[in-house]
Amino acid sequence: MDKFVITGGTALAGEISASGSKNSALPALAAALLTEEPVALHRIPRVRDIRTMQRLLVDIGSKVEVEGDRVRLETPRVMCPEAPYELVKTMRASSLVLGPLVARCGRARVSLPGGCAIGARPINLHIFGLEQLGARINQAHGYIEAEAPEGLRGAVVHFDRITVTGTEDLMMAAVLAKGETVLRNAAREPEVADLADLLVKMGAKIDGAGSSTIRIQGVERLRGTEHTIIPDRIEAGTFLVAGAITGGDLTVTGCNPDHVGALVSKLQQTGADVTQPDATSVRVRGGGRLRSVDMTTEEYPGFATDLQAQYMALMTQVEGIAIIVETIFENRFMHAQELARMGANIRLDGKQAIVAGPRALTGAGVIASDLRASASLVLAALVARGETVIDRVYHIDRGYERIEAKLARVGAKIRRVE
Numbered sequence: 001m002d003k004f005v006i007t008g009g010t011a012l013a014g015e016i017s018a019s020g021s022k023n024s025a026l027p028a029l030a031a032a033l034l035t036e037e038p039v040a041l042h043r044i045p046r047v048r049d050i051r052t053m054q055r056l057l058v059d060i061g062s063k064v065e066v067e068g069d070r071v072r073l074e075t076p077r078v079m080c081p082e083a084p085y086e087l088v089k090t091m092r093a094s095s096l097v098l099g100p101l102v103a104r105c106g107r108a109r110v111s112l113p114g115g116c117a118i119g120a121r122p123i124n125l126h127i128f129g130l131e132q133l134g135a136r137i138n139q140a141h142g143y144i145e146a147e148a149p150e151g152l153r154g155a156v157v158h159f160d161r162i163t164v165t166g167t168e169d170l171m172m173a174a175v176l177a178k179g180e181t182v183l184r185n186a187a188r189e190p191e192v193a194d195l196a197d198l199l200v201k202m203g204a205k206i207d208g209a210g211s212s213t214i215r216i217q218g219v220e221r222l223r224g225t226e227h228t229i230i231p232d233r234i235e236a237g238t239f240l241v242a243g244a245i246t247g248g249d250l251t252v253t254g255c256n257p258d259h260v261g262a263l264v265s266k267l268q269q270t271g272a273d274v275t276q277p278d279a280t281s282v283r284v285r286g287g288g289r290l291r292s293v294d295m296t297t298e299e300y301p302g303f304a305t306d307l308q309a310q311y312m313a314l315m316t317q318v319e320g321i322a323i324i325v326e327t328i329f330e331n332r333f334m335h336a337q338e339l340a341r342m343g344a345n346i347r348l349d350g351k352q353a354i355v356a357g358p359r360a361l362t363g364a365g366v367i368a369s370d371l372r373a374s375a376s377l378v379l380a381a382l383v384a385r386g387e388t389v390i391d392r393v394y395h396i397d398r399g400y401e402r403i404e405a406k407l408a409r410v411g412a413k414i415r416r417v418e
């Protein structure tokens with residue numbers, strides 16, 4: 001198992017580029033199941049979750065060709081409309097094939113995901129939505145079986161809780177349903193809007209993606225197309241925190257500044273200097289004493305839960321007490337204990353973490369527990385005195401493309417050891 005060895009203490013400086021969004025690329029790959037024609041996707045990040053999704057699509061019957069960050073998919077026929085437990089347990093986003101498979105071939109069998117490091121994460125709302133569209137659902141042997149032999153029918157689906165992949169799954173189911181579907185209390189994340197852009201290029205009729213009400217008029221069939229995935233706002237945000245925490249001068253290029261607005265606002269409140277040199281870059285300068293700022297995670301456009309762990313690492317280094325409230329997942333503070341091993345002063349109280357800073361961190365052996373938790377440990381290690389060894393970096397490889405190479409290029413002392 002690979003480890004990262006990081007020696008802290010350098011201020012990061014220069015330009016660092018954002019890759020394509022993992023959480024946009026995953027539903028985009030699944031959307032290719034909706035047509036027998038070829039779909040070419042550009043700016044697909046080379047990360048492990050993407051490879052897992054590609055494996056799943058090959059098992060289902062897609063031909064998948066990868067060339068650099070371009071992926072071409074073609075599914076003339078669905079051979080096996082199933083997402084097996086072996087894949088779903090390693091990546092919950094596998095459940096994104098549920099909607100497209102029922103829409104394309106009238107049936108799907110998808111393993112229930114089971115527990116997860118950051119919370120229970122059920123898929124009951126995906127299932128509820130499909131039922132509203134007329135699918136018959138049967139649960140047995142740890143699998144959900146959905147059937148709609150006569151095809152799906154448009155309906156109103158009100159999500160009683162906002163779900164990102166649930167909104168995406170239902171949007172993909174509804175594009176081929178008969179009549180109109182209205183998704184209410186839909187997720188407004190940029191990844192949902194990006195998926196809608198792709199589906200519209202394929203011939204779907206969708207209005208309102210990016211707002212909380214999405215209207216979809218079902219069409220008979222979809223066609224092939226080409227699409228470029230949006231930049232990864234969580235990766236970009238992680239790099240912005242890296243610039244601020246190391247007191248550096250870092251410009252994140254190839255990103256969408258609007259998508260990191262909530263983080264930029266917090267960074268500005270801490271006293272970091274954040275500017276936008278051009279339409280696709282954000283520059284952060286973190287020199288000088290930064291102050292603590294409380295933060296509560298929210299759905300987009302609020303502060304992303306996927307940046308909470310990284311923000312916590314930053315709060316260990318600033319002056320004052322910060323209260324961080326996690327509202328999206330019930331168990332997303334696993335990094336707090338590891339940060340504490342490095343010297344951070346963090347108290348957990350239910351949904352809240354109380355972080356008192358600044359504390360001098362020292363390098364230690366730590367364990368990555370999930371994707372974003374690992375990113376927060378990398379950030380802490382960049383400012384810790386001495387050497388930090390992060391174990392189980394396969395978690396970080398799920399969602400960050402060559403993070404060690406990108407960080408090393410802007411001055412970080414980081415290397416991967418096998």
Ligand code: EPU
Nearest residue numbers: 023093121122123124125126162163164165166328329371
């Ligand atoms: N929820 C339910 N029932 C459902 C679906 C969700 O109760 O049927 C609950 C969840 O348990 C959670 C909340 O609703 O408490 C929000 O979950 P959501 O469904 O929005 O999360 P997700 O779609 O499974 C996506 C991202 C996550 C990101 C969350 C929140 C992808 C592939 N994953 O997950 O990304 O944290 O939205 O923004 O898009 C990551 O990249 O590290 C990651 C975990």
